[in-house]
Amino acid sequence: MARTVYYTASSVDGFIADEHNSLDWLVDTDHDLPQDHPDHYDNFIKDMGALVMGATTYLWVTEHEPSSLEQWSYEQPTWICTHRDLPLPAQGHVETFAGDVAELHPRLVEAAQGKDVWVVGGGDLAGQFLDAGLLDEVHVQYTPVVLGGGAPLLPRRAPLRLLGVRQMGDFVAARYSLRTTG
Ligand SMILES: NC(=O)c1ccc[n+]([C@@H]2O[C@H](COP(=O)([O-])OP(=O)(O)OC[C@H]3O[C@@H](n4cnc5c(N)ncnc54)[C@H](OP(=O)(O)O)[C@@H]3O)[C@@H](O)[C@H]2O)c1
Numbered sequence: 001m002a003r004t005v006y007y008t009a010s011s012v013d014g015f016i017a018d019e020h021n022s023l024d025w026l027v028d029t030d031h032d033l034p035q036d037h038p039d040h041y042d043n044f045i046k047d048m049g050a051l052v053m054g055a056t057t058y059l060w061v062t063e064h065e066p067s068s069l070e071q072w073s074y075e076q077p078t079w080i081c082t083h084r085d086l087p088l089p090a091q092g093h094v095e096t097f098a099g100d101v102a103e104l105h106p107r108l109v110e111a112a113q114g115k116d117v118w119v120v121g122g123g124d125l126a127g128q129f130l131d132a133g134l135l136d137e138v139h140v141q142y143t144p145v146v147l148g149g150g151a152p153l154l155p156r157r158a159p160l161r162l163l164g165v166r167q168m169g170d171f172v173a174a175r176y177s178l179r180t181t182g
Helices: 041-047 055-064 101-112 123-131
Strands: 004-011 015-017 048-054 078-081 094-097 116-121 137-143 161-168 171-177
Touching (some): 041 048, 048 101, 101 116
Parallel strands (some): 004 137, 048 116, 078 094
Antiparallel strands (some): 137 171
């Protein structure tokens, strides 16, 4: 069965963005990540059939990559969770959604056509899928930095099961499952 996976980079102290919503600690730092590593983004994305992200994450993408408003940055159909009327890319499959993620999930799974669903973030959106019992796995790419504050990785309380941990360059790639069954 297709999995619903929250895959994200995080600081070692569990933040996915700093207090100014900045990812400069991730994108502006030279990390030597082996591209053929199974946890590398280039390999991870191949298994993803549909994406879902929150409004802040979407705005970060469109601000940092303005061409994404012409041609969406991802091949996969993407849903943006927002209550706002945000400008959407001219080309590419991007829809907005507002409401209970349990209503959205079947659409994501159908769009993914047997591949996995990537919950891009942020942390609370991943938490909404967790609350609904719809989050299967959490893949965290721990970046060698501490931020001391910011947007939390996954602001919920839930037991996790470690599936595996691997070194990827100077990152630690950890994979966890949430569901106790299956
Ligand atoms: N380190 C990484 O790899 C990584 C990955 C992803 C994100 N990030 C960063 O982490 C930060 C996360 O920001 P964030 O915590 O604000 O999270 P976010 O999930 O990106 O955005 C939150 C917003 O999404 C909308 N939303 C969420 N759930 C909704 C729902 N069920 N229905 C309708 N709208 C919903 C709301 O905006 P409205 O006001 O529009 O309704 C909410 O304020 C960003 O800076 C992002 O760039 C980092």
